[in-house]
Amino acid sequence: MLVRALGYLIFSSQARPRLRRPALDGVLAMEVTLARNWAKSRTRGRKLHSTGAKARVGRASKNRADLERQLEACKREIANARERLIEATKQQTATSEMLRIISDSPLQSVLETVAEHAARLCDSNNAEIYSLENNLLRLVASYGELPVHIHAREGFPLNRDRVIGRAICDRRSIHVHDLAAADSEYPSGSSDAKRQGHRTTLGTPLLRERTPIGVILFRRWEVRPFSDNQIALLETFADQAAIAIENVRLLEVEKQRTLALAHANRVATMGQLAASIAHEVKQPVAAMVTNAQAGLSWLGAQPPNLEKARQTFGYIVSDGMRAGDVVERIRDMIKKAQPRKEILNINDAIREVIELARGETMKNGISVHTDLEERTPPLEGDRVQLQQVMLNLVMNAVEAMNGTSEVARELLISTRKTESDVVLVAVRDSGPGLAPETLDHLFDAFYTTKPGGLGLGLSICRSIIEAHGGRLSAKANVPRGAIFEFSLPAAPDIAKQPAVVSAP
Ligand code: ADP
Numbered sequence: 001m002l003v004r005a006l007g008y009l010i011f012s013s014q015a016r017p018r019l020r021r022p023a024l025d026g027v028l029a030m031e032v033t034l035a036r037n038w039a040k041s042r043t044r045g046r047k048l049h050s051t052g053a054k055a056r057v058g059r060a061s062k063n064r065a066d067l068e069r070q071l072e073a074c075k076r077e078i079a080n081a082r083e084r085l086i087e088a089t090k091q092q093t094a095t096s097e098m099l100r101i102i103s104d105s106p107l108q109s110v111l112e113t114v115a116e117h118a119a120r121l122c123d124s125n126n127a128e129i130y131s132l133e134n135n136l137l138r139l140v141a142s143y144g145e146l147p148v149h150i151h152a153r154e155g156f157p158l159n160r161d162r163v164i165g166r167a168i169c170d171r172r173s174i175h176v177h178d179l180a181a182a183d184s185e186y187p188s189g190s191s192d193a194k195r196q197g198h199r200t201t202l203g204t205p206l207l208r209e210r211t212p213i214g215v216i217l218f219r220r221w222e223v224r225p226f227s228d229n230q231i232a233l234l235e236t237f238a239d240q241a242a243i244a245i246e247n248v249r250l251l252e253v254e255k256q257r258t259l260a261l262a263h264a265n266r267v268a269t270m271g272q273l274a275a276s277i278a279h280e281v282k283q284p285v286a287a288m289v290t291n292a293q294a295g296l297s298w299l300g301a302q303p304p305n306l307e308k309a310r311q312t313f314g315y316i317v318s319d320g321m322r323a324g325d326v327v328e329r330i331r332d333m334i335k336k337a338q339p340r341k342e343i344l345n346i347n348d349a350i351r352e353v354i355e356l357a358r359g360e361t362m363k364n365g366i367s368v369h370t371d372l373e374e375r376t377p378p379l380e381g382d383r384v385q386l387q388q389v390m391l392n393l394v395m396n397a398v399e400a401m402n403g404t405s406e407v408a409r410e411l412l413i414s415t416r417k418t419e420s421d422v423v424l425v426a427v428r429d430s431g432p433g434l435a436p437e438t439l440d441h442l443f444d445a446f447y448t449t450k451p452g453g454l455g456l457g458l459s460i461c462r463s464i465i466e467a468h469g470g471r472l473s474a475k476a477n478v479p480r481g482a483i484f485e486f487s488l489p490a491a492p493d494i495a496k497q498p499a500v501v502s503a504p
Pocket of ligand 1: 400442448457458
């Protein structure tokens with residue numbers, strides 16, 4: 001929260017149009033110079049009249065006509081300059097507003113929006129954003145018509161052979177009128193240009209307090225150099241975008257740290273839980289085995305001792321009940337642990353979980369889709385616990401789909417608001433689905449079909465959802481896969497208030 005607040009403060013103070021840049025400086029300076037020249041030439045004109053020599057009257061009136069023409073030209077230039085100034089200010093305000101709005105979105109959509117806005121701002125066919133990590137320039141977002149260079153996503157080494165590398169090394173914009181004809185200056189960049197067909201190219205570094213964090217590359221199909229005004233505008237934009245990108249990145253690192261901590265905590269708690277459960281259950285289970293062996297030998301005796309056998313089976317039943325009680329007690333403990341209460345937007349919480357699991361979903365070739373109803377009512381609950389439930393369901397779906405090779409791996413997460421102010425969250429996958437015998441035991445503690453599984457995930461998820469006044473259930477997906485769905489009631493006292501519109 002603190003980081004977000006700080007980020008916003010830094011961002012809004014930078015968001016004002018800055019007059020340092022030539023785009024605005026230039027226009028203002030031009031107005032002043034033009035006005036001064038006009039004043040000088042007027043004075044000169046007056047002096048001429050005051051000499052009063054008749055022979056010079058003709059020349060004087062010619063001078064006067066010249067001066068009036070100059071005045072008209074000055075007026076036109078001032079009007080044009082004003083228009084450009086207004087236009088530049090409008091564009092900068094729009095840019096600041098756009099960056100402010102997206103500063104709440106996930107990093108990837110911030111980068112894509114920045115690339116699109118940058119390309120439109122200077123009328124280039126294509127804009128790409130490269131991030132600088134460990135001396136590698138890696139393509140992280142692109143917008144426009146050019147195909148993505150196959151190596152760009154893996155990263156280009158930082159050197160002066162390409163415009164992007166040069167912009168980083170020199171910490172300034174590099175403008176090449178025709179990259180295809182600049183072999184000696186940019187050997188790699190020029191051969192890329194010949195292959196891909198772009199000509200005029202501009203690289204503007206993304207600087208965070210003079211330290212480069214990346215570069216925006218603009219390209220045009222034809223030789224059509226960028227104007228000084230466009231370059232100045234793009235540099236201002238790049239400065240603002242660098243702040244926005246860095247703030248969002250820091251915010252995500254912070255969020256991931258919080259969730260990772262919660263996850264580590266949960267794993268540790270689960271480990272402790274498992275150890276104490278194992279300890280408590282071991283004793284009745286050992287007694288059950290001993291009694292079962294005794295029962296078998298009473299039955300195998302000649303003649304069988306049915307009375308003794310009945311007695312030992314009775315012991316087995318009560319030991320079994322004891323083991324069941326232990327598990328039930330632990331479930332109760334989880335249920336009674338009071339969740340921390342805060343008002344939250346479930347869609348935003350879900351988006352964060354999707355980002356968190358993006359590494360796993362990408363690694364396993366799973367396409368993630370969302371269908372989030374934007375006007376869901378606010379909920380009251382423990383954000384971290386509810387995100388743990390989501391993360392568990394998502395990871396279970398990922399693991400289930402890992403076993404499927406011939407069908408598309410798809411994960412769909414949706415939210416719906418019912419008429420009774422309840423929010424329904426569903427996680428659908430295209431995995432193998434739930435066998436009937438699995439369906440009956442899914443939520444039982446220690447039920448698992450995975451070799452390394454603990455079988456506690458769904459049981460804990462159900463306890464968390466019930467502690468929030470909701471329900472968690474599972475059913476078959478169509479045409480294949482599983483659906484895990486949970487309901488959560490809207491926050492009680494504000495259920496009647498207008499819905500919270502989540503971050504775009
Ligand atoms: P674990 O993941 O440790 O096995 P869980 O309680 O999370 O524990 O899951 C219990 C069992 O439910 C899993 O072992 C698996 O058989 C089944 N399961 C959970 N999610 C899915 C799913 N999306 N598709 C198919 N089976 C699932």
